[in-house]
Amino acid sequence: MKVPKKLRWLATLSMLIFMLLISTGCTEKIIVLNPKGPIAEHQRDLMLISTVLCCIVIIPVLILTAIIVWRYRDKAGRKASYSPNWAHSTKLELIWWGIPIAIIATLAVITVRSTYALEPSKPLKASVKPITVQVTSLNWKWLFQYPEQGIATVNELKIPQGVPIRFEITADSPMNSFWIPQLGGQMYAMSGMAMTLYLQADEQGKFWGSGANFTGTDFAKMYFDVDSVGQDQFDQWVSKIKSDSPVLTLDGYKQLVEPSTLQARSYSSFPEGLFEMTVTKYASSHNHGMSHKDMLDMSTSDDHDSTHGEMPGMDMSH
Amino acid sequence: MLEHIKSFASGFFVTGDPMIYGADVSILLTILAVLFTLTYFKKWRWLWKEWLTSVDHKKIGIMYILSAFLMLFRGGVDALLMRAQLAMPNSNLLQPDHYNEIFTTHGVIMILFMAMPFMFGLFNVIVPLQIGARDVAFPFLNSLSFWLFFAGAMLFNLSFVIGGSPDAGWLAYPPYSELMYNPGVGQDFYIWGIQISGIGSLMTGINFIATILKMRAPGIKLMKMPLFPWSVLSSCIAIIFSFPILTATLALLFLDRYAGAHFFTLDGGGNPMMYINLIWMWGHPEVYIIVLPAFGIFSEIVSTFSRKKLFGYHSMVYAMMIISILSFLVWAHHFFTMGSGADVNSFFALTTMLIAIPTGVKVFNWLFTMFRGRITVRTPMLWTIGFIPCFIVGGLTGVLLSVAPADFQFHNSYFLIAHFHQVIIGGVVFGYFAGLYYWWPKMFGFTLNEHIGKWAFWFWNIGFYVCFMPQYVLGLMGMTRRVVSYSWDKGWWPLNLVSTIGAGLMGIAFLFQAWQIFHGIKHYRKNRDTTGDPWNGRTLEWSIPSPAPHYNFAVVPQVSELDDWWEEKQRREHNPYVPPAKEIIEPIHMPKNSGIPILMAGFWFMAGFGFVFHWLWLTVPGLAGVAICMLAHSFNDDSDYYIPIEEIKETEAAIRKVTTS
Numbered sequence: 001m002k003v004p005k006k007l008r009w010l011a012t013l014s015m016l017i018f019m020l021l022i023s024t025g026c027t028e029k030i031i032v033l034n035p036k037g038p039i040a041e042h043q044r045d046l047m048l049i050s051t052v053l054c055c056i057v058i059i060p061v062l063i064l065t066a067i068i069v070w071r072y073r074d075k076a077g078r079k080a081s082y083s084p085n086w087a088h089s090t091k092l093e094l095i096w097w098g099i100p101i102a103i104i105a106t107l108a109v110i111t112v113r114s115t116y117a118l119e120p121s122k123p124l125k126a127s128v129k130p131i132t133v134q135v136t137s138l139n140w141k142w143l144f145q146y147p148e149q150g151i152a153t154v155n156e157l158k159i160p161q162g163v164p165i166r167f168e169i170t171a172d173s174p175m176n177s178f179w180i181p182q183l184g185g186q187m188y189a190m191s192g193m194a195m196t197l198y199l200q201a202d203e204q205g206k207f208w209g210s211g212a213n214f215t216g217t218d219f220a221k222m223y224f225d226v227d228s229v230g231q232d233q234f235d236q237w238v239s240k241i242k243s244d245s246p247v248l249t250l251d252g253y254k255q256l257v258e259p260s261t262l263q264a265r266s267y268s269s270f271p272e273g274l275f276e277m278t279v280t281k282y283a284s285s286h287n288h289g290m291s292h293k294d295m296l297d298m299s300t301s302d303d304h305d306s307t308h309g310e311m312p313g314m315d316m317s318h
Numbered sequence: 319m320l321e322h323i324k325s326f327a328s329g330f331f332v333t334g335d336p337m338i339y340g341a342d343v344s345i346l347l348t349i350l351a352v353l354f355t356l357t358y359f360k361k362w363r364w365l366w367k368e369w370l371t372s373v374d375h376k377k378i379g380i381m382y383i384l385s386a387f388l389m390l391f392r393g394g395v396d397a398l399l400m401r402a403q404l405a406m407p408n409s410n411l412l413q414p415d416h417y418n419e420i421f422t423t424h425g426v427i428m429i430l431f432m433a434m435p436f437m438f439g440l441f442n443v444i445v446p447l448q449i450g451a452r453d454v455a456f457p458f459l460n461s462l463s464f465w466l467f468f469a470g471a472m473l474f475n476l477s478f479v480i481g482g483s484p485d486a487g488w489l490a491y492p493p494y495s496e497l498m499y500n501p502g503v504g505q506d507f508y509i510w511g512i513q514i515s516g517i518g519s520l521m522t523g524i525n526f527i528a529t530i531l532k533m534r535a536p537g538i539k540l541m542k543m544p545l546f547p548w549s550v551l552s553s554c555i556a557i558i559f560s561f562p563i564l565t566a567t568l569a570l571l572f573l574d575r576y577a578g579a580h581f582f583t584l585d586g587g588g589n590p591m592m593y594i595n596l597i598w599m600w601g602h603p604e605v606y607i608i609v610l611p612a613f614g615i616f617s618e619i620v621s622t623f624s625r626k627k628l629f630g631y632h633s634m635v636y637a638m639m640i641i642s643i644l645s646f647l648v649w650a651h652h653f654f655t656m657g658s659g660a661d662v663n664s665f666f667a668l669t670t671m672l673i674a675i676p677t678g679v680k681v682f683n684w685l686f687t688m689f690r691g692r693i694t695v696r697t698p699m700l701w702t703i704g705f706i707p708c709f710i711v712g713g714l715t716g717v718l719l720s721v722a723p724a725d726f727q728f729h730n731s732y733f734l735i736a737h738f739h740q741v742i743i744g745g746v747v748f749g750y751f752a753g754l755y756y757w758w759p760k761m762f763g764f765t766l767n768e769h770i771g772k773w774a775f776w777f778w779n780i781g782f783y784v785c786f787m788p789q790y791v792l793g794l795m796g797m798t799r800r801v802v803s804y805s806w807d808k809g810w811w812p813l814n815l816v817s818t819i820g821a822g823l824m825g826i827a828f829l830f831q832a833w834q835i836f837h838g839i840k841h842y843r844k845n846r847d848t849t850g851d852p853w854n855g856r857t858l859e860w861s862i863p864s865p866a867p868h869y870n871f872a873v874v875p876q877v878s879e880l881d882d883w884w885e886e887k888q889r890r891e892h893n894p895y896v897p898p899a900k901e902i903i904e905p906i907h908m909p910k911n912s913g914i915p916i917l918m919a920g921f922w923f924m925a926g927f928g929f930v931f932h933w934l935w936l937t938v939p940g941l942a943g944v945a946i947c948m949l950a951h952s953f954n955d956d957s958d959y960y961i962p963i964e965e966i967k968e969t970e971a972a973i974r975k976v977t978t979s
Contacts, residue, residue: 029809032727032794046724054714061681065706068685072624074692083690087627096682097633100675104717108671111721112664118723119660174494175590177655177730181796185726188656190591191493191584195657212730212798214487215494217414220801282584 031181036207036228037200039118039184046114053107057099120187121196123164130164130198133157134275137169137176137189137211139259140218145270149238152248154256155224156264160234161204167197170279172257173215180209180226188213192282194275201228221261241266250274332482335416342479371911373457374868378464379442380761383754385468386436389427392475394828396424401785401821404814407806417802418485419504423478425488430512431471433608433742436750438467438522440611441550443761444753445526447859447866448544450535450875455528457909458951463518463525465919470515473926477507481930484508487800489597490571492582492590497575503930509572510926514919516565523557526550535858537877541635544857544880545628548635549614552642553607559646560603567596576929591656598649606645609741610638612749613680616702619756620684622853623699624691627881630683637676644673654722655729663722670720677713681706696853697771701752704779708744712737715790733793736786743782751778751831759847762838763865766845770834777827785820788813856884863973869908869961872970873901903967905960912957918947 028034035041071080123130134145145152157180159165169178171189179186180199187197189211201207211222229237248256248267253274256262271277332338356362369377399420403412412420446454454460477483484504486495495505530551534543571593573579580586582593621628628634650658650666684706693699715737719728728734759765792813797804804810838845851860858875859866861883879885925940927933 030791030794031796032731040727043724043727046721047718047727050718050721050724051714054717057678058710058714061685061710062707065685065703065710068688069693069703072688072691072693074625074694078692081690082626082692084626084692086690087629087631087687092686093630093633093679093683096679097675100678104671104675107717107721108668111667111671111723114721114723115664115667116660118726120657120726174499175491179730179796179798181727185723186655186729187726188653190656193657208796210796210798214418214491214800216485216499217418220414220803 031207035182035184036203036205037183038124038202039199040182041202042114042118043185046110049110050107053103057103118185120185120198122198123166124198124200126162126164126200128163130166131160132166132168133159135167135169135178135189136275136278137171137173137178137215137222138257139173139215140211140222141256141260141262142178142209142211142222142224143253143256145275146238147275149242150269151238151241151245152267152270153241154262154265156227156266157209157224158227158229158234158237159201160231161201161228163231164198164200167199168275169195169197170275172278172281175213176215176222177212178209179212180207182207183209183226186212192279194279201226204228204230217259218261225264242268244268248274330480332479335413338479345479366913367911370916371461371913373453373461373909373911375442375446375454375457375460376761376866376868378460379439379444382435382439382442382464382467385471386432386439389432389435389471390828393424393427393432394825396420396427398821398825400424401818403802404804405818406815407804407808407811409803412802414802415485418800419483421800422484422487422490422508423474426474426484426508426512428742429488429604429608430515431467431474433746433750434515434519435467435471436754437553437608437611438463438519440615440750440753440757441522441526444757444859445529445547445550446533447760447862447870448547448857449530449533449538450858450871450877451529451533452870452874452906453909454525455533456525458912458915458957459521459525461912462915462918463522465915466518466521466922467515469919469923469926470511470513470518473514473923473930474507474511476927477504477511481507489601491597492571492574492588492593493584495571496583498583506572506575506930509568509575510929513565513568513572514922514926516561516568519557520561520565523554523561526554527558530554535871535875535877537875537882541632542877542880542882545617545631545634546611546614546857549610549612549617549638552638553610556603556607556610556642556645560600560607563596564600564604567593567600570596572929576932594653594656595649598652599646602649602652603645605738605742606641609745609749610641612705612746612753613638615749615753615756616684616705617687618857619698619702619752620687621881622756622855623696623702624688624693625854626687626691628683629686629689630679631880633679634683637679640676641673644669644676648673651720651722651725654725667720667722671717674713674717674720681710681713696755697766697768697775698752698756698853700772700775701748701755704775705744705748705752708740708748708779708782712740712744716741728793730798731793732789732797732799735799736789736793739786739789740782743786748778756853757859758838759852760850760859760864760866762842763847763863764838764842764845765847765852766834766838767841770830770837774827774830774834777823777830781820781823781825781827783820784823785817788817788820792817851883854887856881858883861886867969867973869906869966869969872903872906872966903963905962906966907958907960909958910956912951912954914947914951914954918944921947 032040033044033047035044072078131149132147134147136143136145141154142157143152143154144157167178167187169187169189170193171191173191175191176189177186178189178197183199183201184197187195189195205228207226207228209224209226211219215222245266245268248270250271252267253271356365369381372378399412400417403409403417442454442460446452481503484490484495484507486500486505486508490505490508493499530543530547570579570581574581574583574588580588582588582590584590617628617634647669648666650662651670654663654666684702695703715733719725719734719737755766755771792810795808795810795813797808797810804814847864850863852864853860858877861875862871875882921940921943923940925937925944928935928937928940
């Protein structure tokens with residue numbers, strides 16, 4: 001073939017550029033493969049295992065493809081055998097029904113086990129008590145409430161290193177998705193539901209998170225900083241906010257809900273039960289014969305772990 | 319009064335962006351040019367009689383493919399605009415709202431108004447010819463399907479200049495697509511554009527199932543049917559079970575927006591999750607609907623150009639049928655991250671992985687069709703060979719995505735974007751192009767220039783890898799889909815730039831294809847396909863002249879085995895002295911052309927436009943018109959005729975004269 005040669009050059013060149021980019025200092029930016037917490041680490045391992053498993057079939061098949069296409073091209077004086085009517089072989093076909101079945105079966109076992117192991121609402125094993133952060137996706141910013149500390153922040157998440165964080169995630173906006181790639185996979189933020197996601201940072205350092213699901217005009221500005229610090233530093237930070245930052249009032253929250261983009265900020269306190277109110281505001285229409293107060297009681301009760309993905313009082317079967 | 323008109327127009331027409339004004343002017347000029355040409359050459363009557371009212375499956379197929387190319391152009395421009403925007407960090411080329419509209423229309427157009435009509439076009443042109451039929455089972459319905467598709471596509475595209483485009487993504491997830499967050503008319507254009515064309519798709523599904531099951535020439539048992547009609551059958555089965563779900567879902571969304579219902583709203587007891595489940599119950603089968611026929615095309619091509627029987631025919635048939643059924647059991651893998659719990663996620667992860675098995679088998683069978691064959695690498699085969707590695711890698715990343723806990727990291731990222739583009743471009747688009755190049759001589763009676771075709775292929779193929787391989791890495795770098803811009807500190811710039819270059823290469827590839835077609839038309843006398851069998855084909859469509867006469871087969875063929883035409887050629891070669899069986903020509907029963915489909919689609923368009931703008935004065939007459947068209951057709955007994963023997967003989971003689979001259 002005459003044409004392809006030049007283009008093959010082009011391909012080689014572009015692949016070279018590509019490799020160069022990958023190898024020159026970009027690798028640490030591949031953050032999903034550079035995890036900083038147990039969940040993200042487990043997920044990275046899964047990616048690598050499944051890739052290797054698939055490659056067991058795929059690489060030989062790619063090589064086989066190249067060999068077959070090369071060897072059986074029609075060329076004058078070609079000596080390769082030609083059997084135009086050979087179209088069936090039970091033995092061969094059993095082999096290639098068998099190989100994918102074996103690989104997929106292996107992968108299936110791994111997947112199911114890790115699906116249960118990594119269920120996002122499952123508490124992490126740790127010697128310390130987890131802290132809770134209530135996450136609300138707003139247009140176009142994130143509100144983080146620390147109910148145990150009594151403080152709140154916007155677009156800034158500070159967490160103590162080595163402590164499991166129990167995120168409770170909802171939205172007072174179109175559906176979004178809460179994602180901190182270096183700590184672990186994402187979880188949707190949906191109105192009327194409080195989703196649970198456990199993450200933990202094993203190292204100190206600065207990471208970032210984002211809103212991964214499209215929510216409109218300034219959706220691309222929903223990045224937030226994640227700062228993992230030592231427990232002392234975290235406590236200092238909390239007390240500093242408690243003494244220096246303004247109060248988040250209910251009116252203040254209503255302003256936050258209005259569409260806008262914001263820089264990071266913090267609040268020394270927030271209205272009690274704000275998160276539960278945000279959730280039940282939308283879920284209340286689902287209640288069947290339950291009063292608003294019942295639902296508030298339920299959602300603030302301690303029995304959180306059974307409620308992932310569903311709002312208490314919201315019975316999907318109706 | 320003037321003020322009144324002004325204020326109406328400023329809301330009605332899309333204004334503000336110089337790029338849109340530029341597009342407005344070019345659209346207007348194109349329309350004027352087309353109208354002028356038709357009038358100048360006095361082609362109106364010809365256009366109406368020969369094309370717009372035609373019920374001939376071959377002409378309908380060509381109109382489908384032509385529309386698909388127009389839509390490919392528009393969707394491609396959308397893609398290039400997006401890539402241009404992302405080529406640099408903090409880019410201001412497009413405003414966020416404009417960008418949101420562009421990725422939405424890109425997705426909708428490429429899947430529903432490019433891939434679907436391209437596929438239906440190939441169904442139409444080839445299926446009847448391959449099964450020895452003279453038309454589809456319901457020719458009138460076929461024409462109606464096309465015009466409904468066309469009306470829907472035009473309604474959707476109209477949002478570009480009137481009212482504003484939808485901007486909620488190609489699947490329009492609520493609550494963002496509800497009135498509360500999306501009060502403009504764009505979303506209503508989306509609903510009605512898809513609804514109207516969706517009815518057409520459903521009818522095509524029914525039509526081809528009936529055609530394949532009932533119209534096969536004597537001797538074509540199901541297990542002696544070529545692979546392409548099999549793939550069409552499996553795809554159409556998925557269509558008839560999934561498209562009603564789409565219609566119902568969009569109807570509910572419409573009621574939310576139009577009548578204040580609360581199916582998917584946040585308040586009043588609505589539940590957006592319900593929409594997401596429903597839309598993917600259609601959406602996932604949909605991607606198999608478009609890829610299965612591509613599998614059929616590759617099977618035909620790989621066998622023809624390896625000059626060898628297709629390996630594992632039975633496996634291939636079972637594999638496609640399994641895929642068609644399994645495609646309905648995987649929808650929740652699109653939202654592992656919505657907290658369905660480990661039980662549900664495990665189930666859908668497993669069903670998703672299962673699909674990899676029959677798909678893998680198909681790849682092995684294609685490879686072993688080539689094994690011990692004699693491969694000639696003409697353009698259709700080139701696309702097929704390009705497809706295999708591309709699809710293998712796309713399949714690999716698909717399996718990675720199906721590992722539910724890992725998907726929490728892949729979801730919504732560019733890794734996912736790269737994956738589905740790889741299977742859709744590498745599988746569907748390469749497949750349809752392969753099919754188009756393969757059957758082009760049969761459709762138009764002349765061959766295309768191979769040299770330009772190879773340039774087009776290599777630009778597409780290399781452009782594809784340059785564009786999408788970096789996107790896998792970008793996904794792992796945390797880049798999420800649908801972001802309009804990104805900052806320098808993320809480190810995403812170099813790979814995005816490479817990706818944009820790749821998109822540009824694919825843009826150039828499209829120009830090569832356009833040039834190839836113009837070149838072909840210009841030199842068509844020189845490249846006429848006089849044999850009717852330019853590739854040394856194996857199936858029935860190659861046994862008749864190119865292009866096929868409007869009745870396809872002067873005498874309905876008697877088929878005795880798979881690849882019947884190939885076997886027939888072998889028999890003739892071995893026994894040149896045995897003359898072909900004496901053929902007795904009989905009058906042929908054919909359907910009459912009808913203007914009702916295009917009129918009815920026009921009325922649907924009116925009704926849809928009325929719904930979009932809440933103009934009952936337009937909706938009501940539109941729907942009334944639809945009803946009147948239905949009645950008119952019901953009472954029309956003059957729907958078919960017989961071609962007399964004399965005319966058949968004349969036509970055949972004329973074809974022979976051309977082919978021997």
